[in-house]
Amino acid sequence: DQQVKQNSPSLSVQEGRISILNCDYTNSMFDYFLWYKKYPAEGPTFLISISSIKDKNEDGRFTVFLNKSAKHLSLHIVPSQPGDSAVYFCAASESGTYKYIFGTGTRLKVLA
Amino acid sequence: KAGVTQTPRYLIKTRGQQVTLSCSPISGHRSVSWYQQTPGQGLQFLFEYFSETQRNKGNFPGRFSGRQFSNSRSEMNVSTLELGDSALYLCASKEGGPSTDTQYFGPGTRLTVL
Numbered sequence: 323d324q325q326v327k328q329n330s331p332s333l334s335v336q337e338g339r340i341s342i343l344n345c346d347y348t349n350s351m352f353d354y355f356l357w358y359k360k361y362p363a364e365g366p367t368f369l370i371s372i373s374s375i376k377d378k379n380e381d382g383r384f385t386v387f388l389n390k391s392a393k394h395l396s397l398h399i400v401p402s403q404p405g406d407s408a409v410y411f412c413a414a415s416e417s418g419t420y421k422y423i424f425g426t427g428t429r430l431k432v433l434a
Numbered sequence: 435k436a437g438v439t440q441t442p443r444y445l446i447k448t449r450g451q452q453v454t455l456s457c458s459p460i461s462g463h464r465s466v467s468w469y470q471q472t473p474g475q476g477l478q479f480l481f482e483y484f485s486e487t488q489r490n491k492g493n494f495p496g497r498f499s500g501r502q503f504s505n506s507r508s509e510m511n512v513s514t515l516e517l518g519d520s521a522l523y524l525c526a527s528k529e530g531g532p533s534t535d536t537q538y539f540g541p542g543t544r545l546t547v548l
Contacts (some may be wrong), residue, residue, distance in 0.1 A: 372533070
């Protein structure tokens, strides 16, 4: 039962263009969402988060959009840089459960 | 502040053996969570500890267990190892309040079961 899904295992984007990574969830009780980036041989690093009371959160080149009615969130990276090449995981949490449910990840490759 | 540390970084075991992995959280963090990462499965939640108490656990068999010490350090144990337990085991710490606290991950322990 995959409550958080990242249906695109990989994505290639040209340097300078926009990268859009998508994530869908099934549990309507999720109220906090996060994106993590993971390089090989390292643990995931936190990128950006969004609460269910918002529909957008921005931090520099990274913006996360949340569409609660569609149970969908997306991460936009503008402009994309070669150093952004990594695996990106979305995660969701329900208040009071003390756990995060992660998607299977999307491998982003930014081409120079 | 030092980050989350995990020991050992790499481990090779044979089927039927048991293994103990260790995690030291960021200083001041009282919550420690464990995850298993396998290709195609993403990060699967194992359990979360706060102040030596398990607050939640994922859908893993009883062979997977954990504990947390009074200094917030945590250990994870897997008994009667199976080939399918080969994975990257990640631990993450946070201050321990609500889910909105940011979770910080260690580099992981790569376990190979032969």
